[in-house]
Amino acid sequence: MAKRTIVSLPGDGIGKNVLEETIRVLDAAGFDAEYVEGDIGWEFWRSEGNPLPQRTIDLLEKHKVALFGAITSKPKDAAFEELAPGLQEKGLVYSSPIVGLRQHFGLDICLRPCKSYIGNPLNFVKRGVGDVIDEPAVDVAIFRQNTEGLYGGVEWSDPPEKVYDALMTHPKFVKNFGDTPKEEISVSTRIFTKKATERILRAAFDHAKKYGYKSVTVCEKPNVIRETSGMMYKMAQQIQKEEYPNIELWNTNIDAQMMWLTKNPETYGVIVAGNMFGDIVSDGFAGLIGGLGFACSAQFNPDSGVAVFEPTHGSAPKYADYEISIVNPIAMIESACMMLDFINENGIAAKIRKAVAEVISEGKVRTYDMMKMSGRADVVEKGAASTTQMADAVIAKL
Ligand code: IPM
Numbered sequence: 534m535a536k537r538t539i540v541s542l543p544g545d546g547i548g549k550n551v552l553e554e555t556i557r558v559l560d561a562a563g564f565d566a567e568y569v570e571g572d573i574g575w576e577f578w579r580s581e582g583n584p585l586p587q588r589t590i591d592l593l594e595k596h597k598v599a600l601f602g603a604i605t606s607k608p609k610d611a612a613f614e615e616l617a618p619g620l621q622e623k624g625l626v627y628s629s630p631i632v633g634l635r636q637h638f639g640l641d642i643c644l645r646p647c648k649s650y651i652g653n654p655l656n657f658v659k660r661g662v663g664d665v666i667d668e669p670a671v672d673v674a675i676f677r678q679n680t681e682g683l684y685g686g687v688e689w690s691d692p693p694e695k696v697y698d699a700l701m702t703h704p705k706f707v708k709n710f711g712d713t714p715k716e717e718i719s720v721s722t723r724i725f726t727k728k729a730t731e732r733i734l735r736a737a738f739d740h741a742k743k744y745g746y747k748s749v750t751v752c753e754k755p756n757v758i759r760e761t762s763g764m765m766y767k768m769a770q771q772i773q774k775e776e777y778p779n780i781e782l783w784n785t786n787i788d789a790q791m792m793w794l795t796k797n798p799e800t801y802g803v804i805v806a807g808n809m810f811g812d813i814v815s816d817g818f819a820g821l822i823g824g825l826g827f828a829c830s831a832q833f834n835p836d837s838g839v840a841v842f843e844p845t846h847g848s849a850p851k852y853a854d855y856e857i858s859i860v861n862p863i864a865m866i867e868s869a870c871m872m873l874d875f876i877n878e879n880g881i882a883a884k885i886r887k888a889v890a891e892v893i894s895e896g897k898v899r900t901y902d903m904m905k906m907s908g909r910a911d912v913v914e915k916g917a918a919s920t921t922q923m924a925d926a927v928i929a930k931l
């Protein structure tokens with residue numbers, strides 16, 4: 534069979550380091566692929582006023598599957614100031630290229646698994662019955678609707694007349710905001726469609742069925758956000774009743790869920806949420822399994838097969854200047870395993886996951902985060918593994 538082509542999108546900062554090391558691991562595991570690099574991120578915003586150039590979109594259109602490192606996003610003013618001379622007069626507005634990719638390709642399904650590794654010193658612990666120290670085994674799969682809701686981009690400050698007039702047709706708007714001058718109003722919309730809501734719910738239930746999770750929890754806020762959250766929960770009830778009677782449907786509010794994170798995280802299986810609450814709850818669970826060094830994700834469009842796999846951490850710009858890269862590559866390696874699963878290379882994925890698990894449980898090679906050090910340039914001197922050494926350790930197990 535022809536070699537598989539994977540688009541590599543290193544992006545900014547330490548995204549480059551973790552991606553490079555991950556490709557070494559993939560090679561060592563026997564994944565036969567060619568990597569073509571796509572331009573994305575801050576560098577391209579500064580130099581060409583577009584962090585997601587069309588050529589990168591074309592590349593992904595052609596090859597479908599990408600590994601993504603990380604990107605840097607800065608606030609509006611900083612984004613403007615850093616633009617190359619000649620671009621500043623063009624009225625360009627920075628927007629996150631990863632959100633851009635999600636929108637452009639309709640990558641509406643985002644899966645973020647959070648599963649604790651045995652022996653990870655960063656695993657969440659709590660005091661249990663009789664004051665024993667309890668280390669609950671977390672194994673959740675979070676499904677985040679990835680294109681709609683608060684990320685739909687439909688928002689205004691000082692909204693146009695027509696929008697304002699439409700808002701004024703709502704009695705609650707008149708009552709609560711009717712006295713506020715239009716110029717003093719900012720509006721961000723939270724739009725849910727039935728189609729996308731059904732797709733994310735089905736993806737969650739299918740996953741629960743396929744991997745034997747006993748429950749699907751809708752994590753929203755239907756008691757207050759009645760229309761959108763309410764619609765999602767109602768649709769979940771119907772889908773569960775008609776198609777997945779053997780899987781329990783639970784309903785939690787996002788705020789309560791964040792509290793239960795530290796009370797009974799082991800209770801949850803599959804969690805499904807809209808875009809923003811999915812963003813929040815996935816960071817929450819990631820914290821229980823070691824934080825950003827361990828949080829991986831997949832985002833895909835099941836119809837077109839376009840898929841982007843990325844660690845959920847950022848680009849950590851200040852670490853990018855260190856002579857030796859110190860960041861933990863496991864989240865990126867795990868994201869690559871999700872990619873392998875997606876393209877039916879499950880055998881190689883399992884091999885890599887086993888190697889990672891062995892390195893962690895052995896505990897001889899640990900990056901600075903796993904040693905609870907703060908991320909300074911001298912951590913390797915002090916005994917922490919570098920990004921490369923961690924990848925080497927995984928490769929040695931392969
Ligand atoms: C994530 C990140 C992104 C998001 C940012 C970088 C735009 O937090 O992937 O979770 O908010 O979705």
Ligand code: MN
Nearest residue numbers: 812813816845
């Ligand atoms: Mn996030």
